Amino acid sequence: MTELGIGIGWRPEIADAVEELPGIDWVEVVAENVCAGHLPDSLARLRARGVTVVPHGVSLGLGGADRPDPERLAALAEKAEALGAPLVTEHIAFVRAGGPLTASPRLEAGHLLPVPRTRDALDVLCENVRIAQESLPVPLALENIAALFSWPGEELSEGRFLAELVERTGVRLLIDVANLHTNHRNRGEDPARALAELPVEAIAYVHVAGGVERDGVWHDTHAHPVPAPVLDILADLAGRVAPPGVLLERDDRFPPAAELAAELTAIRATVTTARRRPAPAAAPHDRPASRHGVGAAALRAGRALAGGDPLLIGAGARVSGGLMPAVGAVRPPGPRPRPHRRRGKGARRWPRRRARPRCPPGTRHGREWGWGRWRCCRHWSRGLRCPRASTCGGCGCRAGRSRGSGPRSWRGSRPSSRRSSARGSGPRSWRTPGPGRCRGATGGTRWTSSSRCSWTSGPSGGS
Known part of the structure; x- marks a missing residue:
């Protein structure tokens, strides 16, 4: 697994500040804002210094009913190769509707819209993810999004939805803890339960960002300082698994470089402190049993990254999260559970087996x-x-x-x-x-x- 470290989202408005920030291990760039044949000079200088650059897409719309656009996939693959990226990322969302299938004009939402957490929507998403994986030269990671509403008739929780997506496709995950906080404030979802259900071994890296509350609604603006509840969720995640990378997002109202450096220091301290604490014990209902399909086996085996580094998934861990029992583990003390016996009409009732009597010779x-x-x-x-x-x-x-x-x-x-x-x-x-x-x-x-x-x-x- 590629260790990315602590990074920040590269934006043209703060390009010079990013170059001067101490302790920057990697940066993330919006894929639609760069051209493969003409990279910004700031990104070229960062690459020359050995800073990893990861393209982050926002327009594929993998959660839509249509198949991914081949031209968009080809453009994203070209940018990944131009940047020498170890992986590319996108969102679990749909961004457009209409078109020939509905005999209506194509509409661009201009926003990341949530995918219904149903079995049918999951089937469509998995097929689109497989198409994208075949078209990209590097592994793909998908990000959970923030939503202001829930679709009626949802069948899965967010953690369970992501876990089944990983099992069926082997895709990596980009977990945005700020979006978990937003869904907690607006939809009443428990971030701790979502983290407990997640296949944490599949996490590629983590997003951290700020927001603001307006009229009782929390907005994930990426334009405000990171609040304490978001750092608490980050600490919870880091206590369960060491994230390969953590990135600070800032898209508007850019503060001075000193304030950005202070936020990066707080993020680094949160992750370091959480790793020293014991991981929280998950309740039985928080981590349901998982089916291990082809996608899970592919994820455990690992996908090749740029430079030949494999995605090392722990051999002693399930893809659905949690440690597998050790070989030859000692059985806990206490009586052994009695096997289930059929009861009712027609059941054969045998007497208890006793020791064979010892009789005289002959x-x-x-x-x-x-x-x-x-x-x-x-x-x-x-x-x-x-x-x-x-x-x-x-x-x-x-x-x-x-x-x-x-x-x-x-x-x-x-x-x-x-x-x-x-x-x-x-x-x-x-x-x-x-x-x-x-x-x-x-x-x-x-x-x-x-x-x-x-x-x-x-x-x-x-x-």
């Missing part, structure tokens, strides 16, 4: 039909002859068997269906009129002692 064993476990025969273990053997050959005891027959064989046919079960005598037990009396005339009649014979067998072929 003791023959039988299997009780229907219970699925071996038991020591009372008659065999005592060396007794079953009293039913002389009367009926189908008792199943050793005395009534032919030579060479095993304990699981059965002489005679299946018992007659005319039977009754003795209450409390166990499953598939037989009730007989009394000791020594035969239940039926067939060879398959089963006999019991005064309670029941402790060795019984199944039909022909074994039980």
Whole structure:
């Protein structure tokens, strides 16, 4: 992962001040404001000093119903190559509507409009992102935007929407903490929950900017100092993951260079302090399970950046956020959870498995039909002859068997269906009129002692 450091948005109005600011590691330039064949002299001097320049697009409209304009994609790719940028960025928004698909004139909004957080809108966005990724020579990162309203019927939260976008496309994220604050003020969304649901390992860098409240509405103006709540959100994010880069945006009412330097110092101190604090624990509902698709695997593998640097995604981290359990991790103390057992009508209820009884050497064993476990025969273990053997050959005891027959064989046919079960005598037990009396005339009649014979067998072929 390319480490960008602390940077500032390059604007022509503050070009000279940006060159003189101490500690500037990189700058971001609006892609629509520069030409690939004629870069501003200030940007050329910054590049000569080794300062990284990242183009930031605002007009692709990847969230719209139309496919991305090939000419705009080609222009953005040309600028990325001219600037030697390690990546390019855009917004999760739509900026135009109409056109041939709707048989209406094409309308340019001139503003970043929010995408409905629905499954259908996500499908369209993912397809547009894949088209853009194939057309660009460097990785693409997308920024969350600030919105003044919410679309009806939204199905996903902002964090969940971004997480699924990353999973399906492998795109990187540009997180604007000022926009999270704006959505909190205007739409009541929780920034902490959004950060908990985000795949923080996919963050390329972070935007920080100021705003102002007017008539009860917070406006993300990029023309005012960075407020304390925005720095608090930045600290929360930096406590969860070390951001590769943090950039200060200023688009209007440019202050003196000293004031810009003070804001950059505050941003750097916030990130440094947050890294020393332990990361906040996420609640189970704050980080739902994530599907790992092709996009997630591609993101874990990494995309090649300019110069051959891979996007190193932690091997011990999920794309949906949070650490994977370590190999060979010790199970927490306490009883093991019992497996789920089917209940209700038709469920087979088996007795608890017990240790096999130890019998004297030479003791023959039988299997009780229907219970699925071996038991020591009372008659065999005592060396007794079953009293039913002389009367009926189908008792199943050793005395009534032919030579060479095993304990699981059965002489005679299946018992007659005319039977009754003795209450409390166990499953598939037989009730007989009394000791020594035969239940039926067939060879398959089963006999019991005064309670029941402790060795019984199944039909022909074994039980």
